[in-house]
Amino acid sequence: xxxxxxxxxxxxxxxxxxxxxxxxxxxxxxxxxxxxxxxxxxxxxxxxxxxxxxxxxxxxxxxxxxxxxxxxxxxxxxxxxxxxxxxxxxxxxxxxxxxxxxxxxxxxxxxxxxxxxxxxxxxxxxxxxxxxxxxxxxxxxxxxxxxxxxxxxxxxxxxxxxxxxxxxxxxxxxxxxxxxxxxxxxxxxxxxxxxxxxxxxxxxxxxxxxxxxxxxxxxxxxxxxxxxxxxxxxxxxxxxxxxxxxxxxxxxxxxxxxxxxxxxxxxxxxxxxxxxxxxxxxxxxxxxxxxxxxxxxxxxxxxxx
Amino acid sequence: xxxxxxxxxxxxxxxxxxxxxxxxxxxxxxxxxxxxxxxxxxxxxxxxxxxxxxxxxxxxxxxxxxxxxxxxxxxxxxxxxxxxxxxxxxxxxxxxxxxxxxxxxxxxxxxxxxxxxxxxxxxxxxxxxxxxxxxxxxxxxxxxxxxxxxxxxxxxxxxxxxxxxxxxxxxxxxxxxxxxxxxxxxxxxxxxxxxxxxxxxxxxxxxxxxxxxxxxxxxxxxxxxxxxxxxxxxxxxxxxxxxxxxxxxxxxxxxxxxxxxxxxxxxxxxxxxxxxxxxxxxxxxxxxxxxxxxxxxxxxxxxxx
Numbered sequence: 001x002x003x004x005x006x007x008x009x010x011x012x013x014x015x016x017x018x019x020x021x022x023x024x025x026x027x028x029x030x031x032x033x034x035x036x037x038x039x040x041x042x043x044x045x046x047x048x049x050x051x052x053x054x055x056x057x058x059x060x061x062x063x064x065x066x067x068x069x070x071x072x073x074x075x076x077x078x079x080x081x082x083x084x085x086x087x088x089x090x091x092x093x094x095x096x097x098x099x100x101x102x103x104x105x106x107x108x109x110x111x112x113x114x115x116x117x118x119x120x121x122x123x124x125x126x127x128x129x130x131x132x133x134x135x136x137x138x139x140x141x142x143x144x145x146x147x148x149x150x151x152x153x154x155x156x157x158x159x160x161x162x163x164x165x166x167x168x169x170x171x172x173x174x175x176x177x178x179x180x181x182x183x184x185x186x187x188x189x190x191x192x193x194x195x196x197x198x199x200x201x202x203x204x205x206x207x208x209x210x211x212x213x214x215x216x217x218x219x220x221x222x223x224x225x226x227x228x229x230x231x232x233x234x235x236x237x238x239x240x241x242x243x244x245x246x247x248x249x250x251x252x253x254x255x256x257x258x259x260x261x262x263x264x265x266x267x268x269x270x271x272x273x274x275x276x277x278x279x280x281x282x283x284x285x286x287x288x289x290x291x292x293x294x295x296x297x298x299x300x301x302x303x304x305x
Numbered sequence: 306x307x308x309x310x311x312x313x314x315x316x317x318x319x320x321x322x323x324x325x326x327x328x329x330x331x332x333x334x335x336x337x338x339x340x341x342x343x344x345x346x347x348x349x350x351x352x353x354x355x356x357x358x359x360x361x362x363x364x365x366x367x368x369x370x371x372x373x374x375x376x377x378x379x380x381x382x383x384x385x386x387x388x389x390x391x392x393x394x395x396x397x398x399x400x401x402x403x404x405x406x407x408x409x410x411x412x413x414x415x416x417x418x419x420x421x422x423x424x425x426x427x428x429x430x431x432x433x434x435x436x437x438x439x440x441x442x443x444x445x446x447x448x449x450x451x452x453x454x455x456x457x458x459x460x461x462x463x464x465x466x467x468x469x470x471x472x473x474x475x476x477x478x479x480x481x482x483x484x485x486x487x488x489x490x491x492x493x494x495x496x497x498x499x500x501x502x503x504x505x506x507x508x509x510x511x512x513x514x515x516x517x518x519x520x521x522x523x524x525x526x527x528x529x530x531x532x533x534x535x536x537x538x539x540x541x542x543x544x545x546x547x548x549x550x551x552x553x554x555x556x557x558x559x560x561x562x563x564x565x566x567x568x569x570x571x572x573x574x575x576x577x578x579x580x581x582x583x584x585x586x587x588x589x590x591x592x593x594x595x596x597x598x599x600x601x602x603x604x605x606x607x608x609x610x
Contacts, residue, residue, distance in 0.1 A: 076574075125524040129588060145521055186513045188524035191503055195525075197562045198499055199584040201491075204557065208491045214587070214594045216450055219430040219493035220500075222591060223528045229588035232581035239569045239577055250566055252510065254559070257502045261555055264544045269381075272544055276537035279504040283434060283534035285519045286527060 004164045005030045009066035011059050011081055013037040013046050016098045016124060017072035018136025021052055023168035026138040036062035045133045060088040071097040075237035079108030086112040094118045094157045100188065102149045102180045104241035118157035123147045123180065124170060129229035142169035149180050185245035189238055190253060192227055199228040309469045310335045314371035316364050316386055318342040318351050321403045321429060322377035323441025326357055328473035331443040341367035350438045365393040376402040380542035384413030391417040399423045399462045407454045407485045409546035423462035428452045428485065429475060434534035447474035454485050490550035494543055495558060497532055498551065504533040
C-alpha cells in the first residue's frame with residue numbers, strides 16, 4: 001500500500017489511536033505519526049513501546065503541520081480538545097474523530113474549526129474490552145466497518161480519509177448524522193447498556209454467590225460480561241451524548257420485555273415460542289452476511305490464537 | 306476409559322442426546338445405546354447417520370432392559386414421557402434427564418417412577434444455537450459443567466451417573482433443586498430472555514433497516530443474536546417451568562435498567578461511570594476462573610477451527 005497522508009496527529013492514545021498507529025505502520029500509510037495524550041504517564045508508556053514516531057507534550061505541538069488530525073478522546077472531551085488545537089491547525093488540513101456518536105461531536109467540535117480546515121467525522125466500529133496505550137494492535141480494524149459521516153465536508157478530503165481507513169483494513173460506508181446515531185443506538189449502545197445492567201444484577205443477587213456466577217457463566221451470562229467490560233469513561237460519554245436515540249430504543253426494549261414478562265406470568269407459551277422463532281431468523285441473516293461464523297462454539301472456551 | 310453402563314436409552318434425539326451418544330462412543334462408556342424420537346423423520350435421520358446403536362419405534366421398546374434412561378425432551382414433555390415408559394423400566398435402573406430447570410421436572414417425572422428405580426436429575430450446561438439429530442458432536446460437554454441434582458437419590462446411582470458425565474468430558478457439581486433453579490435463572494435463563502428481547506426490538510425498529518442491523522451487528526448486537534438463536538421450544542418450556550425464579554430476577558433487572566435510564570435522562574455521568582466500572586471487575590473474575598480467555602477478539606469474526 002502507499003502513503004496517504006504525510007503527517008498525521010493522534011490526540012489521545014488509547015485503544016483506537018494505538019491500533020491506528022500500528023495499522024498505519026503496517027500499511028505504510030503515513031510518513032510520520034505524532035501522538036499526544038493528556039496524561040504524562042500515558043505519554044511515557046507510548047515512548048517506551050514506540051507508539052507514534054514522535055510523542056508530543058502538548059496537543060498544539062502534535063497538530064502543527066499535520067495533514068490529518070484525529071481526535072481519539074472520549075466523546076465528552078472532544079469540544080475542549082478542538083478549542084485548544086484550533087489555532088495551531090494547518091490550513092487545508094483534515095480533522096476527524098473516532099467517537100461513537102456523531103451529532104454531539106459535530107456540535108461540540110465544528111464551531112471551533114477555522115475556515116479552510118475540513119472536518120470529516122468517522123466512527124470505527126471496532127473495539128475490545130481493553131483500553132489504554134498498550135491495548136492496540138494493527139489488526140483491530142480488519143474486515144470491520146468504519147462509518148464516515150461527512151455532513152457536507154469536502155469530497156476530496158472525505159475520499160482521502162476513506163482511503164486511510166481502507167488502508168488500515170476497514171470496510172467503509174457513508175452515513176447521515178442522525179441516522180448514524182440511531183443505527184448505533186440499536187446495534188451497539190443499547191446492547192452495551194443491557195449487558196452492563198445484566199452483569200450489575202448478577203452482582204447484586206446475594207442468594208447466588210459471586211463464585212457461582214463466575215463458575216457457571218458459560219451458560220449465557222459470559223457473553224454479556226465481555227461487552228460489559230468496555231471502557232467506563234467512553235461508554236458514560238456515549239450515553240450522555242446520544243441521549244435521545246438511546247432513550248428511544250430503551251423505551252422500546254422495556255415494552256417488549258414487559259410483554260415477554262407478562263407471557264411468562266400468564267403461561268402464554270405460544271407468544272414465547274413465536275417470539276423466539278422470529279429472533280432465530282435474524283441470527284441466520286448475520287451468518288449469511290459474513291459478520292459471524294456458524295461454527296458451533298456457543299458458550300465454549302475460546303482458544304488463544 | 307471404561308464402560309460405565311451396559312445399556313443406555315436416550316429418549317428424544319436432539320442436540321444434547323446426539324452429543325451424548327457421540328461422547329459415549331468416544332469414551333467407550335456404554336455397551337449399547339438405544340434411541341427413540343417421537344418424530345418418524347428424526348428416527349429415519351438417526352438411522353441414516355448411525356446415531357445410536359439401535360433406533361426404536363417406541364419409547365417403551367427403547368427403555369426395556371436399559372440400565373440408564375435419559376430423558377432428552379423439552380422440559381414440558383418430560384411428564385408425559387415418564388408416564389409412558391414407567392411400566393417398562395427395569396428394576397434397579399436409573400432414570401435421569403437433561404432439562405434446564407429441575408423443580409418442575411422432578412414434580413412432573415417422579416410421581417410416575419416405580420419403587421426401585423433411581424431418579425437422578427442432571428443438567429448439562431452446554432449447547433449451541435443448533436438443534437436436531439444432526440447437530441450433536443462428541444466434544445460438546447468437554448470442560449463444561451453438568452449440574453447433578455440428586456434430591457435424595459441413591460448414592461451409588463448418583464456416583465455412577467457422575468462418572469458417565471465425567472467420562473463424556475464434563476465437570477460435575479451437585480446442587481440442591483431450588484438453588485439450581487435460581488443459579489440458572491441468573492447465569493442462563495434471564496440472559497437468554499434479554500437477548501431474545503434485544504434481537505426482537507432491533508427487528509421491530511423500522512427506521513433502522515434489517516440490512517443495517519445485520520451488517521453492523523459486530524458492534525455489540527451480534528453477541529446477543531447467538532444466544533437468541535437457541536431452540537424456541539426448549540426455551541419456551543424453560544420460562545414456563547422456572548416462572549418464579551425468572552420473574553424474580555427479571556424484576557431486579559428492570560429496576561436496575563430504570564435506574565440507568567434515569568441517569569441517562571438526568572445526565573448523571575457519575576452514576577453511569579460507577580456502574581460501568583463495577584461490571585468490569587466481574588469480567589476480570591471470569592477470565593481468572595478460566596471460563597473465558599482474555600484474547601482481544603471482542604466483536605471480531607471468529608475463524609472456523
